[in-house]
Amino acid sequence: MNGLLQDKVIFLTGGSTGIGYDCAKAYAAEGARIVLCARHGEQAEEAANSLPGEHHGLRCDVSIGSEVEQAIAFTLKQFGRLDCIHNNAGIASPSKPVHETTEEEWDALLSVNLKSVYWTTRYGYEHLKASRGCILNTSSLVGVIGQSIHAAYTATKGGMNTLTKSMALDYAKDGIRVNAVCPAGTWTPMLRQWCKEQPDPASIEQYLDDIHPLGYCPEGDVIADACVFLISEKARFITGHIMHVSGGAEIGYKR
Numbered sequence: 001m002n003g004l005l006q007d008k009v010i011f012l013t014g015g016s017t018g019i020g021y022d023c024a025k026a027y028a029a030e031g032a033r034i035v036l037c038a039r040h041g042e043q044a045e046e047a048a049n050s051l052p053g054e055h056h057g058l059r060c061d062v063s064i065g066s067e068v069e070q071a072i073a074f075t076l077k078q079f080g081r082l083d084c085i086h087n088n089a090g091i092a093s094p095s096k097p098v099h100e101t102t103e104e105e106w107d108a109l110l111s112v113n114l115k116s117v118y119w120t121t122r123y124g125y126e127h128l129k130a131s132r133g134c135i136l137n138t139s140s141l142v143g144v145i146g147q148s149i150h151a152a153y154t155a156t157k158g159g160m161n162t163l164t165k166s167m168a169l170d171y172a173k174d175g176i177r178v179n180a181v182c183p184a185g186t187w188t189p190m191l192r193q194w195c196k197e198q199p200d201p202a203s204i205e206q207y208l209d210d211i212h213p214l215g216y217c218p219e220g221d222v223i224a225d226a227c228v229f230l231i232s233e234k235a236r237f238i239t240g241h242i243m244h245v246s247g248g249a250e251i252g253y254k255r
Contacts, residue, residue: 003031004232009079010034011072011124013062013116014089016043018188019138022220023086023227028053030228035075037062037089062089062116063108072123082127084231085120088138092190095197098151106152113156117163132175136230137164139180141246161242168240177239179230184246185217212247
């Protein structure tokens, strides 16, 4: 029985941990073939080798255009096509207001979280046009509603949301769909690091449960299920959509 993503070739950034790795597992379970990229090549290879089917893991710093170009060329060499780019790689630190954020921290956030979409699109566009494929961006609910002491990060995710919509308009004529998924809290190594940077780390787990009206801060599998849908043909008439997978966090607080 074929899966929802049977034989689709997916270029996945930031795929060795957290939401990215949960997506890789979900994509593989649905029959996709994945090139999984991460800054640490050994982790990427280990993650790819843990999946059923034919997949590859390689080192790629998504903030460096030449590395992205090489990684996409590798994908084409291995599989001969490209059906989806999932821009999932991201960093969240530092947790600071703007005036306390250093220029180096600001530039790193913009380069990894936002400019990386420029690089993957620049080098992947023609191949997605040939396959009438899709682009999926991992954004964040804080890019919609904002967040205190996290200004640079929220700026990158707000930019990603409007970029997603503009790209959807630009590439609709080519049959390329472009969407974004917006988690609120999701338990990942990156979120746990964010927790440590808060003024009162001891209370943060309860806070993360409380911001989700459904009652808990989820693991990454709930995000991965939404991503499978957005990449699949089930979402063939959906583009420019910013999908909140947030347990209702954006509609109000429980108390």
